[in-house]
Amino acid sequence: MKTIEHRDLLKLSEEYEEHFLIGAAVNTKTLISHQQLLKQHFNSITAENEMKFERLQPIEGQFQFEAADRMLEFAKQNNMGVRGHTLVWHNQTPAWIFEQRSGGIVDRATLLERMKTHIDTVVTRYKGNIYAWDVVNEAISDSGNELLRSSKWLDIAGEQFIAKAFEYAHAADPSALLFYNDYNESDAVKREKIYRLVKSLKEKDIPIHGIGMQSHWNLDHPAIDDIRRSIEQYASLGVTLDITEMDLSMFHFDDRRTDCSAPTEAMLEKQAERYDQIFKVFREYSKHITSVTFWGAADDYTWLDHFPVQNRKNWPFLFDALHQPKQSFWNIINNK
Numbered sequence: 001m002k003t004i005e006h007r008d009l010l011k012l013s014e015e016y017e018e019h020f021l022i023g024a025a026v027n028t029k030t031l032i033s034h035q036q037l038l039k040q041h042f043n044s045i046t047a048e049n050e051m052k053f054e055r056l057q058p059i060e061g062q063f064q065f066e067a068a069d070r071m072l073e074f075a076k077q078n079n080m081g082v083r084g085h086t087l088v089w090h091n092q093t094p095a096w097i098f099e100q101r102s103g104g105i106v107d108r109a110t111l112l113e114r115m116k117t118h119i120d121t122v123v124t125r126y127k128g129n130i131y132a133w134d135v136v137n138e139a140i141s142d143s144g145n146e147l148l149r150s151s152k153w154l155d156i157a158g159e160q161f162i163a164k165a166f167e168y169a170h171a172a173d174p175s176a177l178l179f180y181n182d183y184n185e186s187d188a189v190k191r192e193k194i195y196r197l198v199k200s201l202k203e204k205d206i207p208i209h210g211i212g213m214q215s216h217w218n219l220d221h222p223a224i225d226d227i228r229r230s231i232e233q234y235a236s237l238g239v240t241l242d243i244t245e246m247d248l249s250m251f252h253f254d255d256r257r258t259d260c261s262a263p264t265e266a267m268l269e270k271q272a273e274r275y276d277q278i279f280k281v282f283r284e285y286s287k288h289i290t291s292v293t294f295w296g297a298a299d300d301y302t303w304l305d306h307f308p309v310q311n312r313k314n315w316p317f318l319f320d321a322l323h324q325p326k327q328s329f330w331n332i333i334n335n336k
């Protein structure tokens with residue numbers, strides 16, 4: 001058993017210093033409500049929503065940086081890194097960017113010009129203070145043989161929108177690591193598509209440096225072997241990997257149960273075992289991994305509380321709703 005003193009002094013990010021940064025996604029509320037926990041255990045943060053297109057430039061030319069600036073300030077005061085999330089995505093992007101001022105759909109050149117203005121403005125503002133940007137988020141299709149998902153970016157600008165986004169971001173901050181970020185990254189079919197896309201960008205000398213594995217996982221899925229295979233295949237491209245949005249849901253995606261008001265012992269044990277196995281793999285491949293970011297910090301707040309089942313709570317993190325370490329936390333510390 002750990003002594004009280006040891007518990008108070010122990011810092012997860014220090015325990016993992018030789019491997020990778022330990023990150024948490026934050027919002028303007030958790031930046032306050034979770035500040036002690038963040039200061040103690042994390043050395044990297046990501047804005048859960050505050051750096052998305054719709055938040056930074058809701059109206060053309062009217063940038064709103066206040067919330068994002070506050071996060072940068074918090075990180076600076078506490079000596080933490082910041083991951084930028086995200087520049088180009090099909091969601092949480094305002095309609096104006098795809099529309100002409102006079103109505104109707106915008107032409108390709110104007111759309112790319114607007115993309116460039118957005119990326120220039122945002123990336124330049126935080127130049128030198130953001131170590132990695134998710135430049136393009138979730139551009140790959142989940143279905144069949146189709147490589148790219150249908151989106152307004154793709155419809156209007158063609159598949160080159162991806163390369164353009166990376167070029168604009170690199171020009172604005174040549175020292176930031178630039179990532180392609182996606183979910184279901186450990187699924188065999190999607191893995192192949194992510195690999196193909198990033199390989200083709202590399203072959204064209206597009207400035208892409210990493211693959212973000214979102215890692216929204218659960219108690220059984222994906223299998224450890226699939227996680228390992230993904231890491232190996234992605235790393236074979238010579239890119240850096242970041243675990244960008246990790247959480248371990250207590251429920252399978254299609255489990256629609258609502259009768260669970262607290263995690264059972266069995267769930268907590270299973271979760272602790274999974275965290276243990278997964279972090280073993282992360283440590284094994286740590287020379288390829290820059291940071292492991294959780295999509296939150298403690299079980300009192302997670303986007304999974306209402307998704308995909310309304311009014312159902314979830315407990316996906318290393319820290320419980322009172323910000324106390326769970327068995328999952330002790331496993332990844334003690335079994336190192």
Ligand code: GLA
Pocket residue numbers: 048085137183214245303
């Ligand atoms: C995706 C996005 C994140 C976030 C989650 C759900 O993974 O990349 O920004 O919106 O969905 O919270």
